[in-house]
Amino acid sequence: MRLQILHETVYGYDQPIRNLVQSLRLTPTVFEGQKTHEWSIDVTGGMRGPGFRDGAGDWIEGWTVRGPVEEIAVRVSGRIDTRDTAGVLRGHREQIHPLAYLRDTKPTRVDDGLRALAGSVTSAADHLDLAHQLSAAVGAAIRYTNGVTESLTTAAEALALGEGVCQDHAHALIAVARERDLPARYVSGYLHSTEDGQSHDAAHAWAEIFVEGLGWVGFDAANHCCPDERYVRLASGLDAQDAAPIRGVAMGMATEKLAVAVRVEEIEQ
Amino acid sequence: MNFYNEMYEGENVREPYARLRNWVETMPDDFRQMKQAEAEDLFRRIGITFAVYGEGGDPDRLIPFDMMPRVFEQAEWRRLERGIKQRARALNAFLRDVYGRAEIVRAGRIPARLVYQNEAYEKSVVGVVPPRGVYSHIIGIDLVRTGKDDFFVLEDNCRTPSGVSYMLENREIMMRMFPQLFRNNRIEPVDQYPELLRRTLESVAPAKCQDRPTCVILTPGHFNSAYYEHSFLANLMGVELVEGQDLFVDGEFVYMRTTQGPKRVDVIYRRLDDPYLDPLCFRPDSMLGVPGLMDVYRSGGVTICSAPGAGVADDKAIYTFVPEMVRFYLGEEPLLKNVQTWTLWKPDDYKYVMENLPDLVVKEVHGSGGYGMLVGPKSTKAEIEEFRKKIEADPSNYIAQPTLALSTCPTFVEEGIAPRHVDLRPYCLCGDRIELVPGGLTRVALREGSLVVNSSQGGGVKDTWVLTE
Incomplete structure (x- = not known):
């Protein structure tokens, strides 16, 4: 599938900021499921700083903007060919040992509810089957509902609520997988979705679970599936914050207003 | 328990202390009290009142200084020095390895989980090789002595060991108060430490640095218990002491705000823990x-000392494998011994420890400063049973060691002079060379019979002498 992506993030400040520093992970992952044709990242008035590939295989770019400035836009655009690899992250180069992804963080910490959910899968043929069943269990326990959770909601809270968005599903799946001793991580990216005719937020997140013999395998508990050619993978981490495509700090006393627009469209090959 | 006295062998005085005997044994009480008051006054005037090793507590409290020096003869020190440098080389080789190909894990010489699930293992720096492959540039190795030739490493400190300002100040004050002692004894100097530290930092400047490297000390600020040491070292090294807000990232580099405009910074000696960088x-x-610092670091624009992630080498669980590191990376036998350590997540060790709690010292894996530990022989039955419950709740959080017969050194006390237990922290510098000034910080447990030298638990400090041939 050939996808065209436009991703614009605009930061508005009620008074000028002195400067801004960002760390961006907005470049598609290099693996068998993705082949990038054109890709550009631009920060208005910004200076591109260091660019490097980290141990997780993510391409990171630092950007700085010298103030005073009242509005900054991060624009990403590009075209990419995607292929269904049944969720398997095949042909991806990374150096971090999977066991480093067994550590919990605040949003992925297990409580009694998550522990019970993790324990609810009692018969699994192997680790892959276990991962599939855990993903299904999370999808069933948390109904997809917009607006009931926020960015700091933990997996335990979302499960107790029984509702949430893709971030909550990913956190919950990571928590239960780690509880079953499967290394798991958070993945941020884009999703091209046309199903049911409704508009979906094209910025998306899911989880990856390490399965011995296969490597990292993606699971999208929110959509009850594994990532396929509709998914574009950007970056990974222990949780949403650790995998955030944009991290930044603005110097100044201003209040920030954020506007995000993401368009993912299929185009002719 | 029999304790090794570093000064007396029965009635006889050991060689290194020979010239001190008369001084200490004939010092009149009133003179001693006068000098002790003078020392305290000097310390207070310099303002050196911080807690050693980030132990917390009252930052304005003076750590007691004992005027009786702790003395090593040249041969003793040379042996220690070889052992310390060997250990420092192995620790850095380990860090290089576990953030790279992890051969030691592949070879099955250290369990993978111990490394990768360690809180201090920093996955964001996997694959990053700092200049000269050095991750830990200042290593504080805590040593105890149990016999003439028996030294043991109690723990390694690979992140930002503090206390070196005490080593320097203790010497300074002794020289001011007792100049004649330094004429009668030939004592190796330690005051070259700040220059050696600066040289070490400059030697690990990034490849992108073309001029003489600009080094700074990054402090969390004046409310930090070791702030005095940060400013003291910056001053002696002739480098700027900065806080995060004094530095900023612009493009590919880190800059310091100065009155003459921004100045590029090449080496940051940070006294700030990883999570805050x-x-x-x-x-x-x-x-x-400093926002953006890690991106600059990871792309080779600046050196951070110690490197983020260096803490994985000094954890109390990893500690048990340091002798293995020496053999694996250096192909040598370790010159310094480890203390026998039981790790409570192993069932056999757990069983043994729980059956022998009254004889053992139990510590938290990530604890420091003498907090959260049990000294079995010094504890009441009730204290032991209370600690037992804590262990049962989370065995993997604890290690246990035998109660060591820490050596004693004569120490001025209320009644005159009496033996008190001591340890030693030398500071090993790792850059293009590995350097060690002849000396270190001797801590002394001032309470009679106490084996805990931490300042938060009634410990004091002494000047540490290494005699020349």
């Missing part, structure tokens, strides 16, 4: 760090 990589709420 950069809100874009670690804790997003940290106001103490």
Whole structure:
């Protein structure tokens, strides 16, 4: 599938900021499921700083903007060919040992509810089957509902609520997988979705679970599936914050207003 | 328990202390009290009142200084020095390895989980090789002595060991108060430490640095218990002491704000823990760090000392494998011994420890400063049973060691002079060379019979002498 992506993030400040520093992970992952044709990242008035590939295989770019400035836009655009690899992250180069992804963080910490959910899968043929069943269990326990959770909601809270968005599903799946001793991580990216005719937020997140013999395998508990050619993978981490495509700090006393627009469209090959 | 006295062998005085005997044994009480008051006054005037090793407590409290020096003869020191340098080489080789190909894990010489699930293992720096492959540039190795030739490493400190300002100040004050002692004894100097530290930092400047490297000390600020040491070292080294807000990232480099405009910084000796270094990589709420610093570091624009992630080498669980590191990376036998350590997540060790709690010392894996530990022989039955419950709740959080017969050194006390238990922390510098000044910080447990030298638990400090041939 050939996808065209436009991703614009605009930061508005009620008074000028002195400067801004960002760390961006907005470049598609290099693996068998993705082949990038054109890709550009631009920060208005910004200076591109260091660019490097980290141990997780993510391409990171630092950007700085010298103030005073009242509005900054991060624009990403590009075209990419995607292929269904049944969720398997095949042909991806990374150096971090999977066991480093067994550590919990605040949003992925297990409580009694998550522990019970993790324990609810009692018969699994192997680790892959276990991962599939855990993903299904999370999808069933948390109904997809917009607006009931926020960015700091933990997996335990979302499960107790029984509702949430893709971030909550990913956190919950990571928590239960780690509880079953499967290394798991958070993945941020884009999703091209046309199903049911409704508009979906094209910025998306899911989880990856390490399965011995296969490597990292993606699971999208929110959509009850594994990532396929509709998914574009950007970056990974222990949780949403650790995998955030944009991290930044603005110097100044201003209040920030954020506007995000993401368009993912299929185009002719 | 029999304790090795570093000065007396029965009635006889050991060689290194021979010239001190008369001084200490004939010192009149009133003179001693006068000098002790003078020393305290000097310490207070310099303002050196911080807690050693980040132990917390009252930052304005003076750590007691004992005027009786702790003395090593040249041969003793040379042996220690070889052992310390060997250990420092192995620790850095280990760090290089576990953030690279991890041969030691592949070879099955250290369990993978111990490394990768360690809180201090920093996945964001996997694959990053700092200049000269050095991760830990200042290693504080805590040593105890149990016999003439028996030294043991109690723990390694690979992140930002503190206390070196005491080593320097103790010497300074002794020289001021007792100049004749330094004429009668030939004592190796330690005051070259700040220059050696600066040289070490300059030697690990990034490849992108073309001029003489600009080094700074990054402090969390004046409320930090070791702030005095930060400013003291910056002053002696002739480098700027900065806080996070004094530095900023612009493009590919880090700059310091100065009255003459921005100045590029090449080497940052940080006295700030990993989670606070950069809100874009670690804790997003940290106001103490420099936004974007880690991206500059990881792309080779600046050197951070110690390197982020260096803490994985000094954890109490990893400690048990340091002798293995020496053999694996250096192909040598370790010159310094480890203390026998039981790790409570192993069932056999757990069983043994729980059956022998009254004889053992139990410590938290990530604890420091003498807090959260049990000294079996010094504890009441009730205290032991209470600690037993804590262990049962989370065995993997504890290690246990035998109660060591720490050596004693004569120490001025209320009644005159009496033996008190001591340990030693030398500071090993790792850059293009590995350097060690002849000396270190001797801590002394001032309470009679106490084996805990931590300042938070009634410990004091002494000047440490290494005699020349």
